[in-house]
Amino acid sequence: MDIRRHVPWNDRAGRFSALKTAVLGLLLLPGLAIAAGFAAGGGQPGARPVTVALHACGDWSLRFLVLSLAVTPAIALFARPRLMLVRRMVGVAAFAYAALHLTLYSADQKWNLGVIAGEIVHRIYLTIGFGALLALALLAATSADAAIRAMGASRWRWLHRLVYPAAVLALVHFFLQTRFDVSEPVLMSGLFVWLMGFRLVVRGRGVPAAGVLAGLSLAAFAATIAIEALWYGVATTAGWRTVAAANFSLVAGVRPAWLVLAAGLAVSTAARLAARRRLSAEGSPARSPRK
Numbered sequence: 001m002d003i004r005r006h007v008p009w010n011d012r013a014g015r016f017s018a019l020k021t022a023v024l025g026l027l028l029l030p031g032l033a034i035a036a037g038f039a040a041g042g043g044q045p046g047a048r049p050v051t052v053a054l055h056a057c058g059d060w061s062l063r064f065l066v067l068s069l070a071v072t073p074a075i076a077l078f079a080r081p082r083l084m085l086v087r088r089m090v091g092v093a094a095f096a097y098a099a100l101h102l103t104l105y106s107a108d109q110k111w112n113l114g115v116i117a118g119e120i121v122h123r124i125y126l127t128i129g130f131g132a133l134l135a136l137a138l139l140a141a142t143s144a145d146a147a148i149r150a151m152g153a154s155r156w157r158w159l160h161r162l163v164y165p166a167a168v169l170a171l172v173h174f175f176l177q178t179r180f181d182v183s184e185p186v187l188m189s190g191l192f193v194w195l196m197g198f199r200l201v202v203r204g205r206g207v208p209a210a211g212v213l214a215g216l217s218l219a220a221f222a223a224t225i226a227i228e229a230l231w232y233g234v235a236t237t238a239g240w241r242t243v244a245a246a247n248f249s250l251v252a253g254v255r256p257a258w259l260v261l262a263a264g265l266a267v268s269t270a271a272r273l274a275a276r277r278r279l280s281a282e283g284s285p286a287r288s289p290r291k
């Protein structure tokens with residue numbers, strides 16, 4: 001076995017890849033920050049280091065899961081097929097942070113496996129988190145090229161659609177464990193809606209036009225407001241109308257829906273500029289055939 005083809009900073013041919021190395025560094029950064037915070041006793045006065053690290057690992061696992069879903073749209077929008085090299089790394093990082101999250105939870109429960117299993121069975125938010133973790137474990141275990149060869153590409157692709165229910169379960173787990181401010185789960189849900197919507201509008205039709213992307217961003221904006229209003233309407237005494245209306249004043253700060261809209265519009269503008277740059281580069285004299 002040629003080990004150079006399997007180390008995470010090399011490409012499939014075993015050559016050093018600056019892109020993979022940079023992404024690997026970025027994926028490890030939160031882990032280093034979490035470890036440093038843990039060593040410093042949790043960062044905030046009175047904080048329990050294990051709890052702080054447990055929450056941070058959960059947050060980063062979900063962020064990387066959503067980021068892994070953004071790689072395919074980025075490849076299509078920016079014509080960057082090399083990004084495919086890092087999709088698997090980001091997905092495996094999501095699993096690694098989730099596994100660390102469970103390890104910290106187990107440490108917090110004094111490694112009492114009976115208590116841990118009982119809690120996972122009886123607390124619905126933990127049961128849902130466990131479901132997400134199982135799905136991520138299956139995806140990580142079958143992420144190597146050897147698994148693709150063994151399973152065949154179409155069965156492998158079918159199995160890897162598990163990433164969508166895994167993300168939904170992780171989002172629900174996040175909502176259910178949050179007591180007061182659901183801004184981050186709402187933001188993550190809005191981004192997830194945009195990424196799923198992108199897949200729907202792209203289906204066999206090539207890269208969507210700028211107007212379609214703007215429409216998608218508006219739809220994700222509306223969906224994010226609906227998710228937030230629904231959550232507060234069902235789980236708290238705040239009326240859903242009041243929550244929805246808060247999106248149109250600054251009293252409660254900038255709401256997640258606006259961040260989703262801004263991200264969607266920024267991506268479509270950047271994709272348009274990149275396409276224009278590609279077109280002008282293709283038409284530039286340096287590239288045109290000599291007469």
Ligand code: HEM
Pocket residue numbers: 054055056057058059060061062065098101102105120126129130131132133136170173174177
């Ligand atoms: C067996 C699997 C899992 C267990 C036992 C578990 C357990 C927990 C616990 C105990 C909390 C904190 C609840 C509290 O403080 O009241 C939590 C929060 C969280 N978990 Fe999990 N979890 C699991 C799987 C996952 C997975 C797979 C993800 C993401 C992909 C995830 C993401 C999160 C997030 C984002 C939070 C909130 C962190 C925050 O408040 O900043 N969890 N989980």
